[in-house]
Amino acid sequence: MAKFNFYLREKSKDGETPIILFVSFNSTRLKYPTGKAIYSKFWNETEQVARQVKDFPLSKELNSYLRFIKGTAEKELESLHNELQRPPSIEELKKRLDEVLNPSDSINYTKEENRPVTFLELFKRFIKDSETGIRLTSTGKRFDKRSIQKYNTTYSVLETFGKKYNLTFQSIDKNFYTKFVDFLNKPIYGKKNEVIKKSYSLNNVGKYIQVIKTFLNYATENGYNSNLYYQSKQFKAHKVPGFSIYLNESELTDLYNLDLSSQPHYERVRDLFIVGCWTGLRFSDFTSIRQENIEGDYLHIKTFKTGESVVVPILPATKAILEKYKDKYPNSLPPAIANQKMNFYLKEIAKKVDSLKVPVEVEGIKGGIKVITKKEKWELVTTHTARRSFATNVYKSGFPAISLMKITGHRTEKAFLLYIKVTPEENARLLMEHWNKLKKQA
DSSP, X not given: OXXXXXXXXXXXXXXEEEEEEEEEETTEEEEEEEEEEEXXXXXXXXXXXXXXXXXXXXXXXXXXXXXXXXXXXXXXXXXXXXXXTSOOOHHHHXXXXXXXXXXXXXXXXXXXXXXXXXXXXXHHHHHHHHHHTSSOOTTSOOOOHXXXXXXXXXHHHHHHHTTTSOOOSTTOSHHHHHHHHHHHHSOEEOTTSOEEEOOOBHHHHHHHHXXXXXXXXXXXXXXXXXXXXXXXXXXXXXXXXXXXXXXXXHHHHHHHHOOOTTOHHHHHHHHHHHHHHTTOOOHHHHTSOOGGGEETTEEEEEOTTTOOXXXXXXXXXXXXXXXXXXXXXXXXXXOOOOHHHHHHHHHHHXXXXXXXXXXXXXXXXXXXXXXXXXXXXXXXXXXXXXXXXXXXXXXXXXXXXXHHXXXXXXXXXXXXXXXXXXXXXHHHHHHHHHHHHHHHHO
16 A cells, blocks of 8 residues: 655754655655755644644645645556556656646656756756746745846856856766856956956855755755755855945935936936935835835835835935925835836936045955955945945944844844944944943943
8 A cells, every 4th residue: 555755855954954755655665856845843744744833824835735746646656557557666656746747847858758857957947937936935935036037147157158068967066166166257258359258256156156056956856966065065155245335424415415306317216215225125115115104104114025024214304205206106205217227327316426426445356356446436326225324324323233123124133234334433433422421421
């Protein structure tokens, strides 16, 4: 009699671990990947189901899917047995389950018989599964456009690299890592000395490596990869804090007072940016504020990126802009435009502000080499400068960091501190002001 059981691949793992269906029959056993993963703390090992607890709201959906997988396996095993008039082999059952559960993604991906899916073909499927919702984030949400774009960009880079390197699951080793990083670090020039491929910064190299690691997790969980070198410490996705700026209160005042009445499209972009600077919201959030988010003197927002619910006070600058656009737009704010376009306009606007025409040394690592360039501050202004400006200015005012994190929606102090752009001189001044305040109170 066949037995069908679910087990976790690594039940002692801190993060998510794949759920595997074990089909035991005729003295053999098939380990079939369900394509789903779960944190061990949410798994009921005795019942072999996800625990229905408040912290894991997707338990019912996951359990329903697991029942479907199990029911399908039972049905197809019996069907195969009847068709063959004998117990099927593990390979025959796996092939049937692949055909039934993933009809558009069967192993004969290129319509060629008996040919396994290649590294890049499975990478394409990985992107498709992420786009269509077959593959979800750890919180059960669909991947956003930026993630899909990142996956597609990584695929394009791998496709180019693969013209000179044999990309297979078994070839992802130390040699691959060294050559791929070297490939990313070096620019490629054409016959007329034009740049065909630029060299990448350390963080961009790290992003490509991280996507590859994510993909290989997917390939491993789905039974296509058994080479685990990518999990070693040698296969590291490097990341260093990127260079960024913030605008202090004086600079924000100069920007806000800039007369842009002759260029209303610039004025709307500037005003929306100022809202970001005094709410601390991400671009995806301050460009999506609706009238129902405004409750008296507060904004009630569920953040797009993390799903955190935050309450943000409507400070004077934001209140003035809401009054300015009242009755002009449904949410009393200028309409949003694409992030890339807004960044372009912001630089054009910031260029008009005299206090932003100051030199800034930009430090980074590119092509594996430390590079320092000089730019004017206005050149570095982006939509993300708004969130950093809010966090830094409020922090400098003496507002408690823990309370500020509740407003910005940061879950860890480490992540929050990356947003604080305070110089050593400013820190020293803050300490001096704190000390003088204590002495007056004594």
